[in-house]
Amino acid sequence: MLSSFLGWIPLLFEPLSDWNIPPIQPQARLRPENRPWQTIIHGVYGHPPEIKIHDRSGEVSWTFRREDVTQDLPAGLKRCLYASANDATEIKYMRNGSSVAAVYSDLALVINHTPGDPANDKKITWAVCRDNEFLWNAHTLEPLPNDLIAVGTTGQRPWDGILVYNASIENPLMDDSPILQNITGLRAIHAMIWDEQAQMLWATGTDAAADGSDPVPAHGTIQGYPFDATTGKLSVDERYIYKLPNTYDIDTEWGKGYSWWAGPHDLVPVPNQRKFLLSEDRGLHAFDIEKGEFYAEYDDVVNEFMQGFEVTTNDRHGYNRTGQYEELPQSDLKSFNLAPDGSFIYVQSLWTKFRGFHISLVTHGKRRMISLGDEIYRARWFGDIDGWPKPK
Structure with missing residues (x-):
């Protein structure tokens, strides 16, 4: 036993270099500088x-910017690119970061990010023009497998919903990109997300007209559309x-007699979980996909997923349609994204306005503001969210 105990002593005299074993390095994608949630994209x-x-x-x-475009464009697309529209409504990571999908000016489009x-950058x-009765108010788009792309029409009519196009880079640009599929029924679509695990597109909008033009109240709604890889159809x-169980007016923000109902703004996956967070005019909701149910709202969502969230203005209060006074600190989150390390970003519009003027970034429970002065509707991580990759 003594010899066993003393057996390690000669090792003290071995060259130290033999024991200077370097630590195992993390995979390149896990190094801080390469994590996708270190990079942010936003529209101004x-x-x-x-x-x-x-x-x-x-x-x-x-x-x-549109001035960066030097290629020849069909006349209609060029007109819509240089329209008076000041929109930068949606921005999405696409094709492993080599493309950006966006609602920009009077177009829904895909741009090279190289x-x-x-020579090929930008x-x-x-692209497809939005200067028509179907896409004029389009708020969002989402890449699908097989080089398809879904565009939400964000309208109030029964025939509004989702239009699907072929966005392959092999196709020439044309003024009237053919509509491959027209899926109606979900009104006022403001956000969509591809679900690789379930092979499904999720969208959020309302079941009736959000602007109050229908005779019934509008419920905030999440809807899933299964994707058939063989046919390429949703x-x-x-x-x-x-559907959210309750409907709410938004008179608290917009004044007595305002006709609109509270509707969704963004639909965000929780990294590495089968859960969504939904923001709407009044606040936040959490949805469990596997259980098929909304299970938390407002402060409970913040406590579970967004510790460090702070309201960005101190005027988010008023009286609803029944005369009840309300404080709505989570209202009007036009966009937000979570990261696996617990950090998150969000854009909260000014009260009774449609956009904000900075991005809130929360790390280790502390909020700071970046991109101050930019008029922003949406900001997102420029990369795949863990557990929720975009189609390749």
Whole structure:
């Protein structure tokens, strides 16, 4: 036993280099500088509108303005690109970061993001004009498998919903990109997210006209559309329609007699979980996909997923349609995104306005503001969210 005990002593005299074993390095994608939630993309309303990609400090690494487009465009697309619209409503990571999908100016479009290849960087590879009765108010779009892209019409009529197009880079640009599928029924769609695990597109909107033009109140709704990889088609399945249990007016913010109902703004996956967070005019809700139910709202959602959230203005209060006084600190979150490390970003519009003027970034429970002065509707992580990859 003594010899066993003393057996380690000679090791003290071995060259130290033999024991200087380097620590195991993390995978490249897990190193802090490469994590997708270190990079943010947001749209800036203005003349012209602008898209920016930057880090958490706000240091901009890439921008897009319509003046950057040097390629020849069909006449209709060029007219819509240079329209008076100041929109930069939606911005999405796409194709492993080599493309950006956006609602920009009077277009829904896909742009190359290839800063290492300047000759092709910022080229438009697909676009459709929004100056028509179907897409004029489109708020969102989402890539699908097989180079398809879904665009939410964000309208109030029974025939509003989702239009699907072929956004392959192999196709030439054209003024009237063919509609491959028209899925009606969900009104006022403001957000969509692809679900790789379930092979499904999720969208959020309302079951009736959010503007009050229907004779019934409008419920905030999440709806899933299964995707058939063989046919390339989405389908409507009533098993995947989930409505918030209550309807609310938004007189508290917009004044007595305002006709609109509270409707969703953003639909956000929880990293590595089968859960969504939903923001609407009044606040936050949590949805469990596997159980098919909304299970938490307002402060309970903040306590579980968004500790460090702070209201960005002190005037978010008033009287609802029944005369009840309300404080609505989570109202009007136009966009937000969670990261696996517990950090998150959000854009809260000014009270009785449609956009905000900074991005709130929360890390370790502390909020700070970046991109101050930009008029912003949405900001998102520029990368795949863990457990929720975009189609490749």
